[in-house]
Each structure stands twice: as structure tokens, then as C-alpha cells.
Amino acid sequence: xxxxxxxxxxxxxxxxxxxxxxxxxxxxxxxxxxxxxxxxxxxxxxxxxxxxxxxxxxxxxxxxxxxxxxxxxxxxxxxxxxxxxxxxxxxxxxxxxxxxxxxxxxxxxxxxxxxxxxxxxxxxxxxxxxxxxxxxxxxxxxxxxxxxxxxxxxxxxxxxxxxxxxxxxxxxxxxxxxxxxxxxxxxxxxxxxxxxxxxxxxxxxxxxxxxxxxxxxxxxxxxxxxxxxxxxxxxxxxxxxxxxxxxxxxxxxxxxxxxxxxxxxxxxxxxxxxxxxxxxxxxxxxxxxxxxxxxxxxxxxxxxxxxxxxxxxxxxxxxxxxxxxxxxxxxxxxxxxxxxxxxxxxxxxxxxxxxxxxxxxxxxxxxxxxxxxxxxxxxxxxxxxxxxxxxx
Numbered sequence: 001x002x003x004x005x006x007x008x009x010x011x012x013x014x015x016x017x018x019x020x021x022x023x024x025x026x027x028x029x030x031x032x033x034x035x036x037x038x039x040x041x042x043x044x045x046x047x048x049x050x051x052x053x054x055x056x057x058x059x060x061x062x063x064x065x066x067x068x069x070x071x072x073x074x075x076x077x078x079x080x081x082x083x084x085x086x087x088x089x090x091x092x093x094x095x096x097x098x099x100x101x102x103x104x105x106x107x108x109x110x111x112x113x114x115x116x117x118x119x120x121x122x123x124x125x126x127x128x129x130x131x132x133x134x135x136x137x138x139x140x141x142x143x144x145x146x147x148x149x150x151x152x153x154x155x156x157x158x159x160x161x162x163x164x165x166x167x168x169x170x171x172x173x174x175x176x177x178x179x180x181x182x183x184x185x186x187x188x189x190x191x192x193x194x195x196x197x198x199x200x201x202x203x204x205x206x207x208x209x210x211x212x213x214x215x216x217x218x219x220x221x222x223x224x225x226x227x228x229x230x231x232x233x234x235x236x237x238x239x240x241x242x243x244x245x246x247x248x249x250x251x252x253x254x255x256x257x258x259x260x261x262x263x264x265x266x267x268x269x270x271x272x273x274x275x276x277x278x279x280x281x282x283x284x285x286x287x288x289x290x291x292x293x294x295x296x297x298x299x300x301x302x303x304x305x306x307x308x309x310x311x312x313x314x315x316x317x318x319x320x321x322x323x324x325x326x327x328x329x330x331x332x333x334x335x336x337x338x339x340x341x342x343x344x345x346x347x348x349x350x351x352x353x354x355x356x357x358x359x360x361x362x363x364x365x366x367x368x369x370x371x372x373x374x375x376x377x378x379x380x381x382x383x384x385x386x387x388x389x390x391x392x
Contacts, residue, residue, distance in 0.1 A: 123154035169215030262360035
């Protein structure tokens, strides 16, 4: 397996990140109220601009590849759309914010552009999802809210390829699929496995976490015909509504908090276990294939690693297990460094590069340890059948 690219961005947690379309620029938040724009120079990322408009910590960032707009969400209950325009004084291209009228009274927790980049969805702690579209007359973004039947904070969202359906995971232990159809923005969508008539706020599917954990992450497959969600009960769930079939993979690791599909048959998920896990399958069944990292070698952040199912347990998980089963509350060694590249929770995993067929070949992860890592996913596809895993 090829060596991952490891960048030590900061000594503070990276709460979220997003790349520009050409992957030469990077936007991220270091768990504060600023958006830091980095530009790649050689093999290093250098800070080139800081966007300061939010009053509290930024929770999510998304960068639209075609329009080159950045959208940010924050605990200050606001969102901003950032676009580049020339500075009248210097002629230099600078980022300027556009107001978004969210109409929420709790923190904004997550944000994603729609595939057509003509609207975006903002999850919130107000038990609502704001679907925002542009109002050219007033030069701002206005929101319509998805509310029912959400009963708690919405933690993540993801768009269906048809630009209308939206998946959401929330702290009420449910993953749902909504219609976010806006008459003046969207064309009438073609029928899908999720339904045909899709007026705004139609609930097209509702799925419970198997053991009652918060749903941290949701994601549609590239075709939109399947949905995956990760919950705090250490499970990954894949939904096929046309079946109807739900495959549940119970992990022997700490919970995942983020996931992304890299192909119609492959998912990469990561979280508190500090290493990205790879799952493979189809409507016939799913299995854990392995990990992009290797927790068996010496703990050196820049070294190459490849891994399998048997190596997925982290040092942190083993510590908790020993305390529970053996009564061990202290380690015999003073070395607290994990045998993984990431030394703390992975907060975000995102597609980084695609092949000519549209399949994601590399993904990027950022974490509480302040690191950004780019992993080669295509090398893991050969692990299928060789590493095995329990098929469900």
C-alpha cells in the first residue's frame, strides 16, 4: 500500500476541512471562529488568508467545486457564503461574506452544498435543517426549514445526486431521508427508490440506530440508491429501501463519527478509533475489509502503514477493554503515543481525488491531533477477499 501524505497543520484540533476543486487550497477551522485558507507550496501547506466573520466556533465547512464558493456554519447560529472578488484598492482577489438568513435559535452544526451548488443544507441544534437558496433581489441566502419529525440536534446531512433528496442523522437516534424540493429552484425530480411525489419536507425514510446511539454521520451512495449511517453504538448501517434491507455491521472498536462513499461498493468511515476503516459490499451483504492505517507497527507519524481487520483495535480501545475485563487501570509503559498516524479522534473524512471513472481514489482526514492525512483508497480494493471480515 502506498504511503499516506501526512501534514501536521497545527497543535490544536481541526474541527472540519474542505479542499478547492484543484486541491491547491485548503479551508479549515482550528476549533475557533476563524476560517484558515492554506495554499500548497511544494510539499507544505502555508497559511495565506484568515476569514473572520463568525463570533463562535466554526462547526462545518464546504467548498463548492464549480462555483468556488465556501459556506461555513458556526455555533453562533449563523452561516456565511464566501466568494472571491477583486479588492478595489489593490486589485487582489479577496474573500467576502454574503449573509444567510437561517432563522434558527441554536448552533448550526453541519453544512453541505447540493450537487448543483444552487442551494445548501445547514443542520442545527434547533431540531431543524435550513435549506438555503439565493435571493438575487436582496443579495442574500434565505432558508426554508425541515422540522418534522426531528426530535433533537441534527448532526450531519448529505445530498442525493438528484439535488432534491437530503439525508440527515440526529441525536434522536434516527437517520432520515427528506425531500428538500424548492419549486422555484429545482426541476421536478425523476422517480427514485425513495419515492415519486416529493413535496418539501416529505419524509421518504426513517431508520433507527440499532442499539440507540446518536447518528453521527450519513451518506448516500454515488447512485443514490443506498444510504449509510454511523451511530454511537459502534455500528455502520447500510440501507437499501428498494429491498427493503438494512445491513448492520457491529464494530469491535470505538464509534465512527464521519464517513464517505468512495464507490458504489465501498465506504470509508473513521472516528474515535483514530484510523479510517474500509467497508465493502452490495445489496447481497457487507463486510469490514480492513483499515487504511496500521496499528501494529512502531508509532511514527510519517511512516508508511497498511492494515487489516485484526489490527483495527486501537490502543485506546484496548485500554478500556483491559480496565473492564482485567481490572487494569494503568499501563505498564509510559508511552502514550498511539500506534496509528492520527493520535486522536478523526473528525472528518472527505473525498480528495477521483479517477476518470468517477471513483474516489484518495480521501483526506483531519483530526483532533491537528493533522491532515491523504490516504490512497484504491490500494485497499485489493484487500477484499484477502483480508476477509465478517459478512452480515
